Amino acid sequence: MKIWTVMMQILLIHIFLFLAIGLKQLLSIPLPASMIGLVLLFLALFLRIIKLEWVEQGANWLMAELLLFFIPSAVGIVNYNEIASWQGVEIVFIIGISTFIVMSLTAFIADWIEKKKGAHVE
Amino acid sequence: MMILLVTVITYVFYLLTKKLNKRFAFPLFHPLLFTPLLIIIVITLLNIPASEYLDGATFLTHMLGPATIAFAVPIYKHLSILKKYLGLITISITAGSLIAVFSSYGLSLLLHIDRSFLVSVLPRSITTPIAMEVSKEIGGLPTLTTVFVIITGVVGGIMGPSVIKRFAITSPMAQGLALGMSAHGVGTSKAMEYGEQATTFSTLAMIFAATITIVWGKLLIPTLVAFI
Missing domain, CATH: 1.10.150 (DNA polymerase; domain 1)
Structure with a gap:
C-alpha cells in the first residue's frame, strides 16, 4: 500500500513540474523548470491549496533516492576524454581543494554569525 | 525497452x-x-x-526534476527556520559562493589551466541546470561544467562527514549550509543523514547558492574572465 501512495504522490509532484515547464515558456523565466516547480509546490503548500500529507511520502522517497538520479550523469563523464589527461587530473585536484575550502569556510562563517548573534541577544 | x-x-x-x-x-x-x-x-x-x-x-x-521539486516539502515544514535565519543564510551563502568562484579561479590560474577548462570550472559549486546556464553566459562549455559539477558532488559527498567531524561542526545549521553550499544536491542528500534541520538548511543553501551565482555570472565572473 505504501508503494502505491508514494507513486501517486510522485505523480502529483509531476503536475508541478509540468506547470513549471509551462510557466517557464510563457514568461521565459531564466531558471530551470525544477527550481520553478519547487517554488510552485512551496506556494501550494503555503497557501493550503494542497495538504502536506498529499505529497510528503512521495517527496521523502524522491529526496532519499536523489543520488540514484545523478548516476547517469556520473557515467556520462566517460564521454569526456579531456578528463583523462594531466590537465584533467589537475582540475580534479583543484575541485577537491576548492570544495574543501568552501565547505569548511561556509561552516565557520555560519557558526561564527550564529554565536555572535547568540551573544548579542544575551 | x-x-x-x-x-x-x-x-x-x-x-x-x-x-x-x-x-x-x-x-x-x-x-x-x-x-x-x-x-x-x-x-x-x-x-x-x-x-x-x-x-x-x-x-x-x-526524475531529477521531481526530486528537486520535492525539496519544497522540508522548506515548508521548517518555514520558521527560514524566516529566523534569512539574514544568516544570505550572508553565509553570499560568502560561500564568492569563495567557490575565487578559489576555483585562483587555483586554476596557479596551475595554468587552459582557458576553456578554467571558465567552465567557475560555476561548479551549484546545481547542474543552473551551472550550465551560467557557464553558457560566461563563455564556458556547459557540458564540461556538468562534469565538474558532478565531480564536485562526488568529492563533497565523500569528504563531507570527515570535514564535519574534524572541525567539530555540531550545529545542524552550519552542517546543512556547508554541505548544500559546497556540494549542491549531493551534499543535500548527505545532509539528510544529519536530520531534517540540516536537510532544510542544505536545501536552502543550494537554492541561495544557485540564485546568487547567477548574479556573479552577470556581474563578477566576466571581469575575472577578462583577466585570463
Whole structure:
C-alpha cells in the first residue's frame, strides 16, 4: 500500500513540474523548470491549496533516492576524454581543494554569525 | 525497452552499493562513485557504447526534476527556520559562493589551466541546470561544467562527514549550509543523514547558492574572465 501512495504522490509532484515547464515558456523565466516547480509546490503548500500529507511520502522517497538520479550523469563523464589527461587530473585536484575550502569556510562563517548573534541577544 | 533495462540495472547496482556502503562505510562505496564505476565496467565488458546507456537513462535523469521539486516539502515544514535565519543564510551563502568562484579561479590560474577548462570550472559549486546556464553566459562549455559539477558532488559527498567531524561542526545549521553550499544536491542528500534541520538548511543553501551565482555570472565572473 505504501508503494502505491508514494507513486501517486510522485505523480502529483509531476503536475508541478509540468506547470513549471509551462510557466517557464510563457514568461521565459531564466531558471530551470525544477527550481520553478519547487517554488510552485512551496506556494501550494503555503497557501493550503494542497495538504502536506498529499505529497510528503512521495517527496521523502524522491529526496532519499536523489543520488540514484545523478548516476547517469556520473557515467556520462566517460564521454569526456579531456578528463583523462594531466590537465584533467589537475582540475580534479583543484575541485577537491576548492570544495574543501568552501565547505569548511561556509561552516565557520555560519557558526561564527550564529554565536555572535547568540551573544548579542544575551 | 532499453529504458526499462537501464533503469532496472542501475537501480539494482545502486541498491547493492548502498548496502555495501552501510556495511563498510568506506569512501569508495559512495553511491555516486561505486555505482557508476560498476556500470562503466559492465557496459565496457558487454561492448555497449556509453551513449546507448545514456539514451536508456532518460527516465532516471528525468526524475531529477521531481526530486528537486520535492525539496519544497522540508522548506515548508521548517518555514520558521527560514524566516529566523534569512539574514544568516544570505550572508553565509553570499560568502560561500564568492569563495567557490575565487578559489576555483585562483587555483586554476596557479596551475595554468587552459582557458576553456578554467571558465567552465567557475560555476561548479551549484546545481547542474543552473551551472550550465551560467557557464553558457560566461563563455564556458556547459557540458564540461556538468562534469565538474558532478565531480564536485562526488568529492563533497565523500569528504563531507570527515570535514564535519574534524572541525567539530555540531550545529545542524552550519552542517546543512556547508554541505548544500559546497556540494549542491549531493551534499543535500548527505545532509539528510544529519536530520531534517540540516536537510532544510542544505536545501536552502543550494537554492541561495544557485540564485546568487547567477548574479556573479552577470556581474563578477566576466571581469575575472577578462583577466585570463
